[in-house]
Amino acid sequence: xxxxxxxxxxxxxxxxxxxxxxxxxxxxxxxxxxxxxxxxxxxxxxxxxxxxxxxxxxxxxxxxxxxxxxxxxxxxxxxxxxxxxxxxxxxxxxxxxxxxxxxxxxxxx
Amino acid sequence: xxxxxxxxxxxxxxxxxxxxxxxxxxxxxxxxxxxxxxxxxxxxxxxxxxxxxxxxxxxxxxxxxxxxxxxxxxxxxxxxxxxxxxxxxxxxxxxxxxxxxxxxxxxxxxxxxxxx
Numbered sequence: 001x002x003x004x005x006x007x008x009x010x011x012x013x014x015x016x017x018x019x020x021x022x023x024x025x026x027x028x029x030x031x032x033x034x035x036x037x038x039x040x041x042x043x044x045x046x047x048x049x050x051x052x053x054x055x056x057x058x059x060x061x062x063x064x065x066x067x068x069x070x071x072x073x074x075x076x077x078x079x080x081x082x083x084x085x086x087x088x089x090x091x092x093x094x095x096x097x098x099x100x101x102x103x104x105x106x107x108x109x
Numbered sequence: 110x111x112x113x114x115x116x117x118x119x120x121x122x123x124x125x126x127x128x129x130x131x132x133x134x135x136x137x138x139x140x141x142x143x144x145x146x147x148x149x150x151x152x153x154x155x156x157x158x159x160x161x162x163x164x165x166x167x168x169x170x171x172x173x174x175x176x177x178x179x180x181x182x183x184x185x186x187x188x189x190x191x192x193x194x195x196x197x198x199x200x201x202x203x204x205x206x207x208x209x210x211x212x213x214x215x216x217x218x219x220x221x222x223x224x225x
Contacts, residue, residue: 015113036214043217046215049212049213070162089152093210094169095140095210096168098154099144
């Protein structure tokens with residue numbers, strides 16, 4: 001079992017603010033790091049899958065970085081919008097993905 | 110449109126009864142997964158299957174059973190042996206042979222099971 005931790009547990013930001021959250025995972029035997037966005041009443045949606053140390057990925061206003069040597073990944077949202085409100089999950093592993101408990105983001109208009 | 114369909118959305122059962130949750134995908138994905146979510150916990154893997162007629166236990170397989178007779182279908186049976194079956198169950202799938210274990214998961218909308 002991999003211990004994947006996310007922080008903070010929840011976050012409230014004003015519309016237009018930029019924000020970031022953290023995912024930490026065991027650095028040994030690393031295969032991949034996944035980020036998902038889970039909006040209320042919908043199914044989780046994949047944002048990024050990252051595999052290489054130093055990898056950076058971007059999708060619109062959302063970006064992520066990966067440090068496999070120290071075992072962490074950051075997710076950044078630039079200029080938060082109300083539609084960004086969701087729970088953001090990270091997961092690490094290979095065939096068996098181990099999920100963190102998520103960061104619940106609320107963007108206040 | 111391709112996707113994963115879980116049914117039903119809500120399911121109620123009496124304690125001691127077995128119940129089967131349906132998961133169907135038309136994405137031609139090789140691998141399928143069942144996760145369980147409980148309040149305050151991350152998604153936990155129950156079972157997964159990488160190929161038809163083969164499946165592996167996840168971290169919390171006790172009290173559950175699965176089958177993979179067709180590539181498209183991966184039903185989960187919650188048996189009476191499962192001590193705390195009330196939970197939210199998510200099914201997922203992904204390609205394996207193209208992207209390997211680095212492929213993202215595609216999720217269904219989930220089934221909320223309540224056992225009283």
